[in-house]
Amino acid sequence: MGTLTKTVVLLYVTSAVLCTPFVNQLQPGQEWPTRSSVKQPYHELVQNETDTKSDSVATEVEVVAEEEKAPEEPEVPDDNNPKVLAEEVERIDYSGAQVWKVSTKKSSTQRLINQLASEKLIASWGGNHSAIDILVKPNALENVTAALKKKDVAYYVMIEDLQQRINEENPPLDENELELQDRRGHRMTWKQYHRLEDIHGFMDYLAKTYPSIVSVNTIGKSYEGKELKVLRISDGKQGNKAVFIDGGIHAREWISPAVVTYFINQFAENFDVESDDIKNIDWYFLPVVNPDGYEYTHKSDRLWRKNRKYGYGPSTCTGADLNRNFGYRWGGKGASSYPCSDIYRGSGPFSEPESKAISDFFKNTATKFSAYLTYHSYGQYLLYPWGYDNALPPDHKDLQSVGLLIAQAIRKTGGSEYKVGSSSGLLYPAAGGSDDWAKSLGIKYTYTIELSDTGRYGFVLPASYIEPVARENLAGLRALASVVNKLD
Structure with missing residues (x-):
């Protein structure tokens, strides 16, 4: 497999149309909404629209001897x-x-x-x-x-x-669920862990079904050429805050993309009845940061962690840990220079196409993000910077208090106990993480959220847990949204 190098043209969309401009040229039929023009489309209108269009612990604590x-x-x-x-x-x-x-x-x-x-x-x-x-x-x-x-x-x-x-x-779906898939127009169920094709198809479906609030764009491609798809939910109001959420940085953590897509579904399908806290935020979701690795865990090695970039080191080992590859304090504690390690940091900051695509997106967008959340598993932790060393940012008390609010909302909804603290303090130092990098950009509320469980199943959490874990974390996300809306 050769390295795919493809120049991505980044275009700003005029601020007269957007309150939070996106990058990459939009595809036909995916224009951003004019400010204050949005009403939630009704399902009976959706069919007419689609008929006229073509189908188009830790931050994982890894042992290093x-x-x-x-x-x-x-x-x-x-x-x-x-x-x-x-x-x-x-x-x-x-x-x-x-x-x-x-x-x-x-x-x-x-x-x-x-x-x-x-x-x-x-x-x-x-x-x-x-x-x-x-x-x-x-x-x-x-x-x-x-x-x-x-x-x-x-x-x-x-x-x-x-x-x-x-x-x-991940047992197969029963006949009733399969029939429901056909009626719904996409294959996502949250009763099963789905392949990348289903996830991307679901995102495209929402963009076609709710074009006034949902847009999907590709911000880059993986080493093997798979698209890094970001979905945005926004009513286009001027003055909206913005939140970026990603999942699937580590390939084997299947619960992460499942939870992120659950959030997407809840907001898109119910936007007209959502609270103002949700409507007043432009939501950006990247459910699968590591599509090559994610697919590899479904086909070959269920416990694969890294991306699939080939040819590192004299032994030509495969892959780097994307969560050790971000540019802030890259190469420090808790990141390995040994290419065969599960926490190999890569050959340099943003050496991997997946992490670089995220960096380029943030570098080129005019959006000012108030929060960045990256979902992982497992352990049930709410972690904030810094991860690179046993240090704290100046606003660590704010991060701790809001983290506790999120944890409280999770506990009240589903009963799960999430511990709150800095990555390095609560767990171990790990340099080159995406959360540290996001915080270094000035994003106020930056968290790595380690989802369920605490070890009984670990990375192989049964699919029956998807909806309970997603529901309680949705409550946590709503708690964060209420805080973000109060920011100046």
Whole structure:
């Protein structure tokens, strides 16, 4: 697969039409609304419109052994050969692999974990200051057990057979849901984790169905040439605030794009009855920042994390961690220079087309954003900058208090407890994150939100959890919207 280089022409839309100009030339039929001209379209009018148009823990805490010899990703036959198509790559089988929660209260435990990781007996899933979740490979169960017992390190098994959990995670839809898909006009259900084609098709459907408030534009392309689609919901009023939300930076965190698309659906389908707090904000959504990696987790390796850029390092490893590739304090703590590491920072700031596309969008838009939210999993954390080191921004008290409001709204709606704090303080330092970069641009309310759960399922959260997790986080988003609307 060759690197796709394509010049994207960035055009400002005149401020006489937009209150928050977007970038990229709009496609026919996707013009932005004139200010104060919008009424929610009724469904009976939509059919006429469409008929006349053509179809057109942490910030994940990854273990890095001393001298940055982090574990390589699981081996896939010929996976690093760019001539091999993803469809031809054998799906990785995690039968017999287990996930353990290991106490890190003893100071010597981290060194032991690093040693086991460097020997490729384990891989890290995430953790915090008191415990770390590790994936233990089937042939390493006895050795890892013995090593932990020898050091008297406490642990317990959270997932007995990882492949079984993967098999049960995303069951097919029943006949009723399939019929509902056909009637609805798109395939998204929030009862299943959907492929990229379904997500992008859903976004395009909304743009056609609600053209007066919804627009979809491509801000760039991934390494493999997949579109990075941003959907905007706006009534075009002058003076609207603006909020940017993304998901799917890490490929294996399927709950993230599912939750972000749930937000999109709620706002677009119910805009006419939404509160003023929602209507007075221009909402920008990028549900899948890492489309190549996301598709790869569906086809080949369910636990793939990075993007799919090929050819890093002497061993020609694949991929960089996009959440270590943003330009603010790039290359610092918690980011690896070892290309095979799951937290490889890339060859330089914004070396990856996906992170660069986001950077270019913010660089070229005249929109002044009041908040930036990036959704990840897992752990149930509301994290704010800084992540690059154990430091705090000047307005950290504001970030803490608003974070607590969001957490309270989540708890009242669904009962889930989200911890609030700075990324580095509550978890571990991790430089090159998108939240630090967004904060460095002057965006007031910047958060990384680690969604459910706290480890029972981890990255393989069953699809039955999508709607409960999304509903409670929608309540949290509404709490943020009320704060954003009070900003000067």
